[in-house]
Amino acid sequence: MEQYNPEYSRQWRVHRTLCQMLRDRSYVVEDTLMDLELSEFVEKFESIDMAEDVKLIRRDDLTLRVVHESNADDVMFVFFSEETKVGVPQLQVLMRRLVSDGAKKAIIIIRETITPFAKKVLLSLPSTIIVEQFQETELLVNITRHVLVPQHILLEEHEKKMLLEKYHLKDTQLPRIQKSDPVARYYGLLRGQVVKIVRPSETAGRYVTYRLVV
Structure with a gap:
């Protein structure tokens, strides 16, 4: 059996739980994403960093956009933070994406922490916009x-x-x-x-x- 980078296994487990969570919330998630084995996950998302000449899975490539099965206007974006610490700049990128798409719901998957200023930004959002946050460690297993x-x-x-x-x-x-x-x-x-x-x-x-x- 091929041995993969432990980080790949971590990303795969988080991605798998996230897809299960979205489907359990009645969002439409493709079966091809739900049933990915680790080897298939790596094959689908692995890329090469030309500058560093290394193989990796960019968290940005794991971004998801899903629609609720009974309400086409209910759109959810899922963003995987590439940075270990999510700050205001990352939230600004997220909000621009939501505004451009007309969506009002998002989930941010955080590698480690979110800055105090970023937390204040989330708390100041209008009630019509829902942005949830999960640390990767919370999604390693489906509770x-x-x-x-x-x-x-x-x-x-x-x-x-x-x-x-x-x-x-x-x-x-x-x-x-x-x-x-x-x-x-x-x-x-x-x-x-x-x-x-x-x-x-x-x-x-x-x-x-x-x-x-x-």
């Missing part, structure tokens, strides 16, 4: 595939309304899940949304709870 993590299903707005009417509740009376929860972040859950959580049960077969994202 939702772990046997101890129950199934999470986001309710549509009409399903949320039916649930509250059925049990004569206000949404604030539901148990809560933090927006910063790792699984909530994986699914891109927003405050005010309700998620259905299904756990296996030895007596009932399955145990269902609902949580409000706060």
